[in-house]
Amino acid sequence: MQAEIISIGTELLLGHIVNTNTAFLSQKLAENGIDVYHTSVVGDNPSRLMQSLKLALGRADVIITTGGLGPTVDDITTETIANFLGRKLILNRAILNGLKRYFISRKVRYPKDNIRQALIPEGTKWIPNRTGTAPGLLTEYNGKVIICLPGPPRELGPMFENDIMPYLKKRAGTSQKILSRTIKLMGLPESRVNGIAKDLLLLKPPVTVGIYAKLGEVDLRIMAKIADKNAADREIKRVENKIKARLKDYIFGYDDDTMEGSVGKALAARKKTIAIAESCTGGLVSSRLTDVSGSSKYFMMGITAYSNDIKERILGVSRKLIRQRGAVSKEVAIEMARGARFLACTDIGIGITGIAGPDGGTRSKPVGLVYIALATAKKSIVKECRFKGSREEIKFQASQAALDLARKNI
Amino acid sequence: MQAEIISIGTELLLGHIVNTNTAFLSQKLAENGIDVYHTSVVGDNPSRLMQSLKLALGRADVIITTGGLGPTVDDITTETIANFLGRKLILNRAILNGLKRYFISRKVRYPKDNIRQALIPEGTKWIPNRTGTAPGLLTEYNGKVIICLPGPPRELGPMFENDIMPYLKKRAGTSQKILSRTIKLMGLPESRVNGIAKDLLLLKPPVTVGIYAKLGEVDLRIMAKIADKNAADREIKRVENKIKARLKDYIFGYDDDTMEGSVGKALAARKKTIAIAESCTGGLVSSRLTDVSGSSKYFMMGITAYSNDIKERILGVSRKLIRQRGAVSKEVAIEMARGARFLACTDIGIGITGIAGPDGGTRSKPVGLVYIALATAKKSIVKECRFKGSREEIKFQASQAALDLARKNI
DSSP states (O other), rough: EEEEEEEOOOHHTTTSOOOOOHHHHHHHHHTTTTTEEEEEEEEEEEHHHHHOOOHHHHHHHHHEEEESSSSTTTOOOHHHHHHHHHOOEEEOHHHHHHHHHHHHTTTOOOOOOGGGGGGEEETTTEOOOOOSSSOOOEEEETTTTEEEEEEHHHHHHHHHIIIHHHHHHHHOOOOEEEEEEEEEEOSSSSSHHHHHHHHTTTTOOTTTEEEEEEEEEEEEEEEEEESSSHHHHHHHHHHHHHHHHGGGGGGETTTTTOOHHHHHHHHHHHTEEEEESSSSSTTTTHHHTTTTTTTTGEEEEEEEEESSSHHHHOOOHHHHHHHHHOSSHHHHHHHHHHHHHHHHTSEEEEEEEEOOOOSOSSSSSSSEEEEEEEEEESSSSEEEEOOOHHHHHHHHHHHHHHHHHHHHHH | EEEEEEEEEEEHHTTOOOOOHHHHHHHHHHHHTOOOEEEEEEEEEHHHHHHHHHHHHHHHHHEEEOOSSSSSSOOHHHHHHHHTOOOOEEOHHHHHHHHHHHHTTTTTTGGGGGGGGGGTTTTEEEOOOSSSSEEEEEEEEHHHHEEOOOSSSHHHHHHHHIIIIHHHHHOOOOOEEEEEEEEEEEESSSHHHHHHHHHHHOOOOOOOEEEEETTEEEEEEEEEESSSSHHHHHHHHHHHHHHHHHHHHEEEETTTTOOOOOOOHHHHHHTTEEEEEESSTHHHHHHHHHTTTTGGGGGGEEEEEHHHHHHHHHTOOOHHHHHHOSSSHHHHHHHHHHHHHHHHOEEEEEEEOOOOSSSSOSSSSTEEEEEEEEEEESEEEEEEOOOOOOOHHHHHHHHHHHHHHHHHHH
């Protein structure tokens, strides 16, 4: 079964809203083994929508539209679908009564315009909207299905999961699903990962591997499209083991894991505590660590020591050292890590100093130069990194590298 | 001039990433008076991409593709474009040298696979990528233009704004623009803003007003589509003044302003310095303030005091107070603000304590309860807030409220 998504709305074409509905629907369809080869967006324009419907029906079995079911004059989906099907619009009493109840329960006067939402093409099934006013529509047409969903994600989401997905699963009559496993890597550029996993990236269905680069992270995603769940799990495990054998040192997590979550898990498991002294990352490492629920068990303190004065007075970095080596130096990073550890009485201290830019760089210390240090009772280590990008991108990459250094040394 | 956007990537069809590039490009094109009537997504599949190109060229003057320019085997855009145009791929020495420089500057061994990115269709212009490796492509074809941009937003964004948009403006040769003005509000829910600005939200073209709610922010966007720039500016100003008269106290910025930027601007203008003591926001306020370039002039220190021990020992919050009132209390927030100010010798101190959840709430102190305090030489003020949402949403809203409190009291 192939599905195609048509999003309707001039606000999407103007870029005023990001099309999260298509991502949501695509993901749910893929998880249930329904292929999506095309998605598109058209404005609130009947003739262009007609053309898009025609095109989509020529290449897919299920057409899902989103948006354009509201009460206002620029909501054109229902009328256009009726014209497309060559059917009349009829007033549906059950929908109308539901609309009236909706407004009464909210103590809002029933707006006359909403009667439009009770008009549906003859012979069309409608799907109740539990979180809004626009009902969904479902109609079979020449052996294919057209489904119209409301635009607001909070209305579309529950309607799709509760009513549409079960219908599609039954119609597809297949138990084939896509299982996936994401392996998250840090410390190698995409091109290196690509070289190391080249043969796996060329695998053909039913098991395939994709590569996805993000800022400070490269993901390998294994996908298996196999009817038998156990067989799929086995196949995924087989590829996963190959990846692990080749890239073990760079893996920081799987699936929904985050770098900060992985650090937290390791700290909690080994009952270790941590304190952070940040300069160029400006509190981002602390903030990411505390995004993890339960982080108060191991995260004790973060200090953003932006001025040299704070580095000296609170973290105890020697003034002489700053003068001799500069605030952005290996030595100061180590002193910051030690200072944070000492001040907060933790097992681990992290120190980060660098130049986030866009100003402040010099020939010998360019924007993007960051020193990251880690101190424990037994050792101090420091890493020199050179990042590129905007101020925020350099901050993020530095925070990612600092968390990765912590993760490897807990 | 009409443009059409084709996004290329199986990861988009699987819903693994949200298509923010299309929203970005649509917005920029609209602002410059270039119409977009269709956008679509296809997977990493040459024959389907060919069909999409054919279809798009049949209805638009400018085709912009995004994605598929990477170094890996599933990046198929360049090859498909070459086939589509019936041109050979040739190795471009200038691109190759640029790629080598890119890796050398990062002290990374040049990965052989990246040579793919130096192969471009004969007779195609290429556009340097300042933030990544994949060059963009631009080619004229039967009086139309095909432009290929890299997928990562941090690469696509600068390339489009610096190189493509100026080219398109020149080519379009039109002076009709959409001018817009965004007014950013904090402290009122969307429904209240909607009620206050109702008449303006109903305005008809050429001047319209839209309302957009985000986490911790409501935006009103005035848009004018008028050929005469001065007339458009005048019309926008007229509506803007109405909004200001009604909502002045809630406006924290305009257009690309951010809350942290507005706070920074106010601090710099009045030559004031600030220090932050955070508990539940975990460093997020510091991190946001230091996202602003030049923040080292006014931002001196941030302390994430997650444990009571750190609150007492470093910020000087009285142990008795914590025992009597609890760490999440008005009194502790004030002591934290005073402690931060004292420790860092700044003009302003901010203290934030609360429960970010999802655990740790009680009947009297539920998840989402946050106290935000501000201390100066002359006064201390504290605000009680109750936020809803996930841990990260509560953190963000609390950081937004803390920055807003600072902004109003500089």
